[in-house]
Amino acid sequence: xxxxxxxxxxxxxxxIMAIAIFMTSCEQESLVDIPExxxxxxxxxxxxxxxxxxxxDEPDEIVDVLIQYDEDSDPVYEKAxxxxxxxxxxxDVVLTQNYSDDIASRGAIISNFSRLWPNGTMPYxxxxxxxxxxxxxxxxxxxxxxxxANLCIVERTNETxxxxxxxxxxxxxxxxxxxxxxxxxxxHIGNDCYERQIIHEILHKAGLYHEQNRSDRDNFISVxxxxxxxxxxxxxxxxxxxxxxxxYDFASIMHxxxxxxxxxxxxxxxLFFINSGVSxxxxxxxxxxxxxxxxxxxxxxxxxxxYSVCGSGGGSSACDTPAVSEITYGDRDYLIYLYAYGYHxxxxxxxxxxxxxxxxxxxxxxxxxxxxxxxxxxxxxxxxLKLCDDNWSxxxxxRDNSSCNAPTASEIRYGEGSYYLYLYAYNYSGVRxxxxxxxxxxxxxELSVTTDYYNMITNKQSCAxxxxxxxxxxxxxxxxxxxxxxx
Ligand SMILES: [Zn+2]
Numbered sequence: 001x002x003x004x005x006x007x008x009x010x011x012x013x014x015x016i017m018a019i020a021i022f023m024t025s026c027e028q029e030s031l032v033d034i035p036e037x038x039x040x041x042x043x044x045x046x047x048x049x050x051x052x053x054x055x056x057d058e059p060d061e062i063v064d065v066l067i068q069y070d071e072d073s074d075p076v077y078e079k080a081x082x083x084x085x086x087x088x089x090x091x092d093v094v095l096t097q098n099y100s101d102d103i104a105s106r107g108a109i110i111s112n113f114s115r116l117w118p119n120g121t122m123p124y125x126x127x128x129x130x131x132x133x134x135x136x137x138x139x140x141x142x143x144x145x146x147x148x149a150n151l152c153i154v155e156r157t158n159e160t161x162x163x164x165x166x167x168x169x170x171x172x173x174x175x176x177x178x179x180x181x182x183x184x185x186x187x188h189i190g191n192d193c194y195e196r197q198i199i200h201e202i203l204h205k206a207g208l209y210h211e212q213n214r215s216d217r218d219n220f221i222s223v224x225x226x227x228x229x230x231x232x233x234x235x236x237x238x239x240x241x242x243x244x245x246x247x248y249d250f251a252s253i254m255h256x257x258x259x260x261x262x263x264x265x266x267x268x269x270x271l272f273f274i275n276s277g278v279s280x281x282x283x284x285x286x287x288x289x290x291x292x293x294x295x296x297x298x299x300x301x302x303x304x305x306x307y308s309v310c311g312s313g314g315g316s317s318a319c320d321t322p323a324v325s326e327i328t329y330g331d332r333d334y335l336i337y338l339y340a341y342g343y344h345x346x347x348x349x350x351x352x353x354x355x356x357x358x359x360x361x362x363x364x365x366x367x368x369x370x371x372x373x374x375x376x377x378x379x380x381x382x383x384x385l386k387l388c389d390d391n392w393s394x395x396x397x398x399r400d401n402s403s404c405n406a407p408t409a410s411e412i413r414y415g416e417g418s419y420y421l422y423l424y425a426y427n428y429s430g431v432r433x434x435x436x437x438x439x440x441x442x443x444x445x446e447l448s449v450t451t452d453y454y455n456m457i458t459n460k461q462s463c464a465x466x467x468x469x470x471x472x473x474x475x476x477x478x479x480x481x482x483x484x485x486x487x
Pocket of ligand 1: 200204210
């Protein structure tokens with residue numbers, strides 16, 4: 001490609017928004033589901049020089065990109081090239097994986113909060129193909145959301161990013177979950193889409209995935225993989241890196257039906273089973289899963305997790321005092337990311353203190369996160385959030401070391417492999433802790449801090465004496481567990 005037809009690029013951009021990717025080279029069961037993001041630099045007049053970065057090299061593999069997201073329309077896949085973590089579609093559209101596992105909270109919502117609608121406001125316009133009655137249904141759906149949740153869906157004035165409702169055939173689908181940042185983002189509303197499906201599609205665009213994509217869904221349902229058409233299986237991959245909000249919600253308007261003629265190999269068999277011991281909401285029959293007409297309380301809570309400042313669901317006025325629950329964080333050893341994703345697009349500020357010391361204010365921002373950079377290993381952190389006046393929230397405690405344990409050598413278990421020594425600290429699973437060891441009285445070697453229940457020494461020496469010690473991230477080292485390795 002040496003020249004670019006801007007119209008073609010724009011057409012591609014509008015038509016091609018990818019949600020899920022699976023690898024063609026593997027068997028269908030190992031579908032890889034990758035949350036990704038369209039590069040937002042592709043605007044009219046953009047020279048697309050970035051595109052050329054990838055077009056000259058051999059890709060790592062060819063992948064299929066799912067470009068239509070929903071069960072009401074047959075999936076459409078297109079070939080794309082993967083270079084590391086970058087996906088290039090048609091040579092023009094760059095998709096990048098954008099993982100985020102930083103959210104402490106667990107419906108299934110986007111964890112890439114740059115894809116939120118600023119100020120909780122989603123502007124819309126009317127595209128072609130919509131009848132008067134279809135527009136009326138869309139307006140009813142908009143009103144249902146606007147009057148129940150903290151999201152404002154408003155007619156567009158001059159906002160850059162907006163959604164366009166349109167109909168150029170059958171099917172109800174969006175082209176990307178959340179706000180991709182590109183100018184016009186289509187919500188396709190076919191003649192066969194009714195109000196509950198329209199609400200469902202708008203909530204996708206607000207940032208909600210299907211409920212059955214939740215990372216904890218295997219605790220509630222068992223996917224009947226053999227009965228799902230291969231092209232649809234990726235829609236059942238848990239989004240382990242996505243965050244979820246509240247309890248698993250069978251009443252969610254974002255849940256798939258249990259029986260589905262388009263998705264099922266055999267439509268008399270279910271797409272998933274409800275696990276034994278799991279109960280549906282009172283009064284709800286399994287035949288209503290995926291067929292509810294309005295947002296559930298859980299759906300509203302999911303929207304309100306993402307948006308705090310607009311709408312009739314109790315959104316904050318500009319200077320309310322934030323709730324502690326509106327602060328989430330990601331702990332990365334030397335960095336702590338602080339998120340106030342409900343206030344994306346709204347000026348706000350964090351402050352923190354270490355071990356009860358003096359408050360340190362981070363710069364005010366309207367982005368969705370701030371960062372504590374010089375994090376100390378053994379400290380506990382207290383974090384507060386405010387909006388535009390001095391009404392600081394209550395404190396969120398991060399790395400609470402007030403209940404710090406001092407491990408003993410008896411809490412260290414181990415297993416010996418041919419090349420490894422496995423170290424177990426079952427009592428400290430989920431707690432930041434660390435092992436160190438020395439061989440034959442040599443110098444101490446520290447393993448990395450972990451919250452997992454085990455760690456390992458990879459270069460095990462035979463006929464050697466290992467001394468192992470353990471500490472919580474906030475405590476001192478235990479006494480030594482002495483291990484003699486086999487000869
Ligand atoms: Zn959907």
